[in-house]
Amino acid sequence: MLIKRKRGWEVAERDATPESTYMNRRSLVKALAAGPLLAMGGGLAGCWDEATASNPPQIVDVPPDPSAHLYPVQRNLRYKVERQITDEADATTYNNFYEFGSHKSISIAAQALKIRPWTVTFDGMVEKPVSIGIDDLLKQMPLEERVYRHRCVEAWSMIVPWSGFPMAKLVELAKPLSSAKYIKMQTFQDPEIAPGQKQHWYPWPYVEGLTMAEATNELAFMVTGVYGKPVPRQMGAPLRLAVPWKYGFKHIKSIVRFTFTDKRPVSFWEEIQGAEYGFWANVNPKVNHPRWSQATERTLSGPRVPTQLYNGYTEYVADMYKDIKGENLFI
Ligand SMILES: Nc1nc2c(c(=O)[nH]1)N[C@H]1C(S)=C(S)[C@@H](COP(=O)(O)O)O[C@H]1N2
Numbered sequence: 435m436l437i438k439r440k441r442g443w444e445v446a447e448r449d450a451t452p453e454s455t456y457m458n459r460r461s462l463v464k465a466l467a468a469g470p471l472l473a474m475g476g477g478l479a480g481c482w483d484e485a486t487a488s489n490p491p492q493i494v495d496v497p498p499d500p501s502a503h504l505y506p507v508q509r510n511l512r513y514k515v516e517r518q519i520t521d522e523a524d525a526t527t528y529n530n531f532y533e534f535g536s537h538k539s540i541s542i543a544a545q546a547l548k549i550r551p552w553t554v555t556f557d558g559m560v561e562k563p564v565s566i567g568i569d570d571l572l573k574q575m576p577l578e579e580r581v582y583r584h585r586c587v588e589a590w591s592m593i594v595p596w597s598g599f600p601m602a603k604l605v606e607l608a609k610p611l612s613s614a615k616y617i618k619m620q621t622f623q624d625p626e627i628a629p630g631q632k633q634h635w636y637p638w639p640y641v642e643g644l645t646m647a648e649a650t651n652e653l654a655f656m657v658t659g660v661y662g663k664p665v666p667r668q669m670g671a672p673l674r675l676a677v678p679w680k681y682g683f684k685h686i687k688s689i690v691r692f693t694f695t696d697k698r699p700v701s702f703w704e705e706i707q708g709a710e711y712g713f714w715a716n717v718n719p720k721v722n723h724p725r726w727s728q729a730t731e732r733t734l735s736g737p738r739v740p741t742q743l744y745n746g747y748t749e750y751v752a753d754m755y756k757d758i759k760g761e762n763l764f765i
Protein backbone atom coordinates (compact mmCIF):
# COMPACT_ATOMS: atom_id res chain seq x y z
CA MET A 435 0.00 0.00 0.00
CA LEU A 436 1.41 3.32 -1.05
CA ILE A 437 -0.03 5.63 1.51
CA LYS A 438 0.52 3.58 4.65
CA ARG A 439 4.22 4.17 4.42
CA LYS A 440 5.42 7.32 6.16
CA ARG A 441 7.71 9.15 3.80
CA GLY A 442 10.63 11.30 4.80
CA TRP A 443 9.21 14.55 3.59
CA GLU A 444 6.02 14.09 5.54
CA VAL A 445 7.81 14.17 8.83
CA ALA A 446 7.25 17.56 10.45
CA GLU A 447 10.57 19.07 11.45
CA ARG A 448 9.76 18.88 15.15
CA ASP A 449 9.02 15.16 14.82
CA ALA A 450 12.25 14.34 13.07
CA THR A 451 14.86 12.43 14.99
CA PRO A 452 18.01 14.40 15.69
CA GLU A 453 20.64 12.12 14.26
CA SER A 454 24.23 12.30 13.30
CA THR A 455 24.07 14.44 10.21
CA TYR A 456 27.39 14.25 8.54
CA MET A 457 27.58 11.32 6.22
CA ASN A 458 30.95 10.54 4.77
CA ARG A 459 31.37 8.22 1.86
CA ARG A 460 31.76 5.15 4.01
CA SER A 461 28.71 5.73 6.18
CA LEU A 462 26.73 6.56 3.07
CA VAL A 463 27.65 3.23 1.52
CA LYS A 464 26.55 1.57 4.75
CA ALA A 465 23.36 3.59 4.75
CA LEU A 466 22.62 2.55 1.19
CA ALA A 467 23.21 -1.07 2.11
CA ALA A 468 20.64 -0.57 4.86
CA GLY A 469 18.25 0.77 2.20
CA PRO A 470 14.94 -0.65 3.39
CA LEU A 471 15.40 0.90 6.83
CA LEU A 472 15.96 4.34 5.38
CA ALA A 473 13.05 3.95 3.02
CA MET A 474 10.69 3.08 5.83
CA GLY A 475 11.79 5.30 8.64
CA GLY A 476 12.04 8.74 7.18
CA GLY A 477 14.03 9.55 10.31
CA LEU A 478 16.68 11.43 8.40
CA ALA A 479 14.22 14.00 7.13
CA GLY A 480 15.27 16.74 9.45
CA CYS A 481 18.89 15.84 9.53
CA TRP A 482 20.38 19.05 8.22
CA ASP A 483 22.25 21.11 10.80
CA GLU A 484 25.33 23.25 11.28
CA ALA A 485 27.61 20.23 11.08
CA THR A 486 26.48 19.55 7.52
CA ALA A 487 27.07 23.16 6.56
CA SER A 488 30.61 23.31 7.90
CA ASN A 489 31.52 19.82 6.79
CA PRO A 490 29.52 19.02 3.63
CA PRO A 491 29.86 15.64 1.92
CA GLN A 492 32.70 15.86 -0.58
CA ILE A 493 31.92 15.05 -4.17
CA VAL A 494 34.88 13.57 -6.01
CA ASP A 495 35.57 11.81 -9.32
CA VAL A 496 32.48 13.02 -11.14
CA PRO A 497 32.77 13.58 -14.91
CA PRO A 498 32.89 17.35 -15.59
CA ASP A 499 29.80 19.12 -16.89
CA PRO A 500 30.43 20.14 -20.53
CA SER A 501 28.25 23.23 -20.09
CA ALA A 502 30.48 24.68 -17.35
CA HIS A 503 31.91 27.37 -19.67
CA LEU A 504 28.45 28.96 -20.02
CA TYR A 505 28.41 30.18 -16.39
CA PRO A 506 28.17 32.49 -14.56
CA VAL A 507 25.45 34.43 -16.41
CA GLN A 508 24.07 37.89 -15.77
CA ARG A 509 21.62 38.31 -12.91
CA ASN A 510 18.13 39.61 -13.78
CA LEU A 511 17.50 42.24 -11.10
CA ARG A 512 13.75 42.29 -11.59
CA TYR A 513 13.33 39.47 -9.08
CA LYS A 514 14.21 40.69 -5.60
CA VAL A 515 14.37 38.81 -2.32
CA GLU A 516 14.48 40.22 1.19
CA ARG A 517 16.85 37.73 2.80
CA GLN A 518 20.35 36.48 2.14
CA ILE A 519 21.03 33.79 -0.40
CA THR A 520 21.24 30.36 1.25
CA ASP A 521 24.76 28.99 1.66
CA GLU A 522 25.70 26.87 -1.32
CA ALA A 523 26.89 24.07 0.97
CA ASP A 524 23.42 23.84 2.53
CA ALA A 525 21.41 23.97 -0.69
CA THR A 526 23.60 21.36 -2.36
CA THR A 527 23.60 18.83 0.50
CA TYR A 528 20.00 18.97 1.79
CA ASN A 529 17.89 17.71 -1.07
CA ASN A 530 14.69 15.96 -2.02
CA PHE A 531 15.29 13.59 -4.93
CA TYR A 532 13.41 10.37 -4.17
CA GLU A 533 14.98 8.64 -7.15
CA PHE A 534 18.14 8.50 -5.01
CA GLY A 535 16.53 7.88 -1.63
CA SER A 536 13.62 9.05 0.51
CA HIS A 537 15.74 11.25 2.78
CA LYS A 538 17.72 14.46 2.45
CA SER A 539 21.29 13.13 2.15
CA ILE A 540 21.28 12.01 -1.47
CA SER A 541 23.95 14.37 -2.79
CA ILE A 542 26.61 11.67 -3.11
CA ALA A 543 24.27 8.97 -4.42
CA ALA A 544 22.98 11.34 -7.11
CA GLN A 545 26.45 11.58 -8.64
CA ALA A 546 25.62 8.28 -10.37
CA LEU A 547 23.32 10.24 -12.70
CA LYS A 548 24.74 10.36 -16.24
CA ILE A 549 24.04 13.82 -17.60
CA ARG A 550 25.42 13.30 -21.14
CA PRO A 551 24.15 12.38 -23.62
CA TRP A 552 20.84 13.91 -22.42
CA THR A 553 17.92 14.11 -24.80
CA VAL A 554 14.80 16.17 -24.20
CA THR A 555 11.63 15.24 -26.12
CA PHE A 556 8.67 17.49 -26.95
CA ASP A 557 5.57 15.57 -27.98
CA GLY A 558 1.80 15.29 -27.70
CA MET A 559 -0.15 18.28 -29.03
CA VAL A 560 2.70 19.94 -30.92
CA GLU A 561 3.12 20.80 -34.60
CA LYS A 562 5.79 18.13 -34.86
CA PRO A 563 7.33 15.98 -32.09
CA VAL A 564 11.06 16.63 -31.69
CA SER A 565 13.96 15.45 -29.57
CA ILE A 566 16.91 17.68 -28.89
CA GLY A 567 20.21 17.23 -27.06
CA ILE A 568 20.63 19.37 -23.97
CA ASP A 569 23.69 21.18 -25.37
CA ASP A 570 21.79 22.12 -28.55
CA LEU A 571 18.94 23.36 -26.39
CA LEU A 572 21.30 25.45 -24.25
CA LYS A 573 22.73 27.09 -27.40
CA GLN A 574 19.28 28.30 -28.42
CA MET A 575 18.18 29.68 -25.06
CA PRO A 576 18.94 33.09 -23.48
CA LEU A 577 20.58 32.27 -20.14
CA GLU A 578 20.17 34.56 -17.13
CA GLU A 579 20.37 34.31 -13.35
CA ARG A 580 17.34 34.76 -11.07
CA VAL A 581 17.35 34.74 -7.29
CA TYR A 582 14.14 33.02 -6.18
CA ARG A 583 12.63 31.89 -2.89
CA HIS A 584 11.99 28.13 -2.69
CA ARG A 585 9.35 26.80 -0.25
CA CYS A 586 9.08 23.06 0.29
CA VAL A 587 5.68 21.70 1.38
CA GLU A 588 7.55 20.26 4.39
CA ALA A 589 7.98 23.85 5.71
CA TRP A 590 11.67 24.40 5.04
CA SER A 591 12.85 27.00 2.57
CA MET A 592 15.87 28.50 0.86
CA ILE A 593 16.86 31.38 -1.41
CA VAL A 594 18.70 30.26 -4.50
CA PRO A 595 20.44 31.94 -7.45
CA TRP A 596 19.21 29.79 -10.32
CA SER A 597 20.58 30.10 -13.84
CA GLY A 598 18.47 29.13 -16.81
CA PHE A 599 15.90 30.52 -19.21
CA PRO A 600 12.19 31.40 -19.18
CA MET A 601 9.95 28.39 -19.69
CA ALA A 602 7.98 30.52 -22.18
CA LYS A 603 11.01 30.25 -24.51
CA LEU A 604 10.90 26.49 -24.30
CA VAL A 605 7.18 26.47 -25.09
CA GLU A 606 7.86 28.70 -28.10
CA LEU A 607 10.47 26.24 -29.34
CA ALA A 608 8.10 23.27 -28.90
CA LYS A 609 5.32 24.90 -31.01
CA PRO A 610 2.25 23.52 -29.20
CA LEU A 611 -1.14 23.38 -30.92
CA SER A 612 -3.74 25.86 -29.70
CA SER A 613 -5.72 22.89 -28.33
CA ALA A 614 -2.99 22.11 -25.75
CA LYS A 615 -4.06 23.11 -22.23
CA TYR A 616 -1.36 21.55 -20.02
CA ILE A 617 2.28 20.52 -20.09
CA LYS A 618 3.21 17.22 -18.51
CA MET A 619 6.88 16.88 -17.56
CA GLN A 620 8.72 13.67 -16.81
CA THR A 621 11.98 12.80 -15.02
CA PHE A 622 14.43 10.16 -16.36
CA GLN A 623 13.82 6.56 -15.41
CA ASP A 624 16.76 4.25 -14.76
CA PRO A 625 16.57 2.05 -11.65
CA GLU A 626 20.13 0.84 -12.28
CA ILE A 627 21.53 4.23 -11.30
CA ALA A 628 18.63 5.53 -9.21
CA PRO A 629 17.97 2.97 -6.46
CA GLY A 630 14.83 4.77 -5.28
CA GLN A 631 13.21 3.70 -8.54
CA LYS A 632 13.47 0.09 -7.39
CA GLN A 633 10.97 1.00 -4.67
CA HIS A 634 8.06 -0.17 -6.75
CA TRP A 635 5.39 1.29 -4.45
CA TYR A 636 6.19 4.72 -5.90
CA PRO A 637 4.56 5.57 -9.27
CA TRP A 638 7.77 6.17 -11.27
CA PRO A 639 8.74 8.07 -13.28
CA TYR A 640 8.30 11.38 -11.40
CA VAL A 641 5.75 13.45 -13.29
CA GLU A 642 4.61 17.04 -12.85
CA GLY A 643 2.25 19.33 -14.72
CA LEU A 644 1.40 22.97 -15.31
CA THR A 645 -1.33 24.78 -17.20
CA MET A 646 -0.18 26.60 -20.34
CA ALA A 647 -0.80 29.90 -18.56
CA GLU A 648 1.45 28.82 -15.68
CA ALA A 649 4.17 27.51 -17.98
CA THR A 650 4.27 30.78 -19.90
CA ASN A 651 4.04 32.99 -16.81
CA GLU A 652 7.15 35.16 -16.61
CA LEU A 653 8.25 33.50 -13.36
CA ALA A 654 8.29 29.93 -14.70
CA PHE A 655 11.96 29.19 -15.20
CA MET A 656 13.90 26.26 -16.65
CA VAL A 657 16.92 25.74 -14.44
CA THR A 658 20.23 24.66 -15.95
CA GLY A 659 22.59 26.19 -13.39
CA VAL A 660 22.83 27.40 -9.80
CA TYR A 661 25.40 29.39 -7.81
CA GLY A 662 27.04 30.49 -11.06
CA LYS A 663 27.75 26.91 -12.22
CA PRO A 664 25.91 24.11 -13.97
CA VAL A 665 23.16 22.73 -11.74
CA PRO A 666 24.61 19.76 -9.81
CA ARG A 667 23.14 16.31 -10.22
CA GLN A 668 21.49 16.27 -6.78
CA MET A 669 19.58 19.46 -7.65
CA GLY A 670 18.23 18.07 -10.92
CA ALA A 671 20.87 18.29 -13.66
CA PRO A 672 20.81 19.03 -16.46
CA LEU A 673 17.30 20.52 -16.69
CA ARG A 674 14.92 21.25 -13.83
CA LEU A 675 11.90 23.47 -13.22
CA ALA A 676 11.51 26.46 -10.87
CA VAL A 677 7.98 27.77 -10.23
CA PRO A 678 8.65 29.74 -7.05
CA TRP A 679 5.03 30.53 -6.13
CA LYS A 680 4.33 26.78 -5.80
CA TYR A 681 5.52 24.20 -3.29
CA GLY A 682 8.86 22.56 -3.98
CA PHE A 683 7.51 19.25 -5.22
CA LYS A 684 6.29 20.96 -8.41
CA HIS A 685 9.96 21.75 -9.22
CA ILE A 686 10.56 18.56 -11.16
CA LYS A 687 14.20 17.55 -11.64
CA SER A 688 16.26 15.98 -14.44
CA ILE A 689 13.51 16.34 -17.07
CA VAL A 690 13.56 14.22 -20.25
CA ARG A 691 10.08 14.84 -21.70
CA PHE A 692 7.54 17.63 -22.15
CA THR A 693 4.16 16.39 -23.37
CA PHE A 694 1.51 18.91 -24.42
CA THR A 695 -2.01 17.68 -23.68
CA ASP A 696 -5.61 18.73 -23.12
CA LYS A 697 -5.94 16.45 -20.06
CA ARG A 698 -4.74 17.57 -16.68
CA PRO A 699 -1.70 15.46 -15.76
CA VAL A 700 -1.69 13.57 -12.47
CA SER A 701 1.58 14.30 -10.76
CA PHE A 702 3.75 11.87 -8.80
CA TRP A 703 2.72 13.04 -5.32
CA GLU A 704 -0.89 13.62 -6.35
CA GLU A 705 -1.04 9.99 -7.46
CA ILE A 706 0.35 8.88 -4.09
CA GLN A 707 -1.80 11.13 -1.88
CA GLY A 708 -3.93 13.68 -3.73
CA ALA A 709 -5.61 15.03 -0.59
CA GLU A 710 -2.20 16.25 0.65
CA TYR A 711 -0.36 17.09 -2.57
CA GLY A 712 -2.62 18.47 -5.26
CA PHE A 713 -2.18 19.69 -8.81
CA TRP A 714 -2.13 23.40 -7.95
CA ALA A 715 0.06 23.41 -4.83
CA ASN A 716 0.30 27.21 -4.59
CA VAL A 717 1.94 28.42 -1.38
CA ASN A 718 -0.46 29.82 1.23
CA PRO A 719 0.41 30.26 4.92
CA LYS A 720 -3.31 30.11 5.85
CA VAL A 721 -4.03 26.75 4.26
CA ASN A 722 -2.39 24.07 6.33
CA HIS A 723 -1.19 20.73 5.14
CA PRO A 724 -3.60 18.17 6.61
CA ARG A 725 -0.87 17.13 9.06
CA TRP A 726 1.08 20.33 9.82
CA SER A 727 0.93 24.12 9.74
CA GLN A 728 2.15 26.07 6.71
CA ALA A 729 2.23 29.42 8.58
CA THR A 730 6.02 29.58 8.95
CA GLU A 731 9.10 28.03 7.39
CA ARG A 732 12.60 27.08 8.53
CA THR A 733 15.21 28.69 6.29
CA LEU A 734 18.18 26.42 5.62
CA SER A 735 20.90 28.87 6.68
CA GLY A 736 18.89 31.09 8.97
CA PRO A 737 15.86 31.69 11.19
CA ARG A 738 12.24 30.55 11.05
CA VAL A 739 10.23 33.16 9.13
CA PRO A 740 6.57 33.70 8.19
CA THR A 741 5.44 32.07 4.97
CA GLN A 742 3.99 34.44 2.36
CA LEU A 743 0.97 34.02 0.08
CA TYR A 744 2.18 32.64 -3.26
CA ASN A 745 5.59 32.58 -1.56
CA GLY A 746 5.77 36.35 -2.04
CA TYR A 747 4.95 36.33 -5.78
CA THR A 748 1.26 37.36 -5.68
CA GLU A 749 1.69 40.30 -8.06
CA TYR A 750 2.98 38.00 -10.79
CA VAL A 751 0.63 35.06 -10.48
CA ALA A 752 -2.69 35.80 -8.70
CA ASP A 753 -4.45 36.81 -11.93
CA MET A 754 -4.06 33.32 -13.37
CA TYR A 755 -6.32 31.90 -10.65
CA LYS A 756 -9.07 34.51 -10.33
CA ASP A 757 -11.59 32.60 -12.46
CA ILE A 758 -10.89 29.12 -11.13
CA LYS A 759 -13.77 27.99 -8.92
CA GLY A 760 -14.40 24.89 -6.83
CA GLU A 761 -10.78 23.78 -6.58
CA ASN A 762 -8.32 23.94 -3.73
CA LEU A 763 -5.57 26.09 -5.21
CA PHE A 764 -3.35 25.78 -2.13
CA ILE A 765 -2.91 22.05 -1.57
N1 LIG B 1 12.37 14.03 -9.98
C1 LIG B 1 12.20 14.60 -8.78
N2 LIG B 1 12.04 15.94 -8.72
C2 LIG B 1 11.87 16.53 -7.50
C3 LIG B 1 11.80 15.77 -6.30
C4 LIG B 1 11.99 14.36 -6.42
O1 LIG B 1 11.96 13.60 -5.43
N3 LIG B 1 12.19 13.81 -7.67
N4 LIG B 1 11.56 16.40 -5.09
C5 LIG B 1 10.90 17.71 -5.14
C6 LIG B 1 10.88 18.42 -3.87
S1 LIG B 1 9.79 17.86 -2.71
C7 LIG B 1 11.61 19.56 -3.64
S2 LIG B 1 11.43 20.48 -2.24
C8 LIG B 1 12.65 19.97 -4.60
C9 LIG B 1 13.97 20.02 -3.88
O2 LIG B 1 14.95 20.55 -4.68
P1 LIG B 1 16.45 20.68 -4.14
O3 LIG B 1 16.85 19.31 -3.67
O4 LIG B 1 17.24 21.15 -5.29
O5 LIG B 1 16.40 21.65 -3.01
O6 LIG B 1 12.76 19.11 -5.72
C10 LIG B 1 11.53 18.61 -6.21
N5 LIG B 1 11.75 17.89 -7.45
Ligand SMILES: [Mo]
Binds near residue numbers: 585588
Ligand atom coordinates in the same frame (compact mmCIF):
# COMPACT_ATOMS: atom_id res chain seq x y z
MO1 LIG C 1 9.54 19.59 -1.26
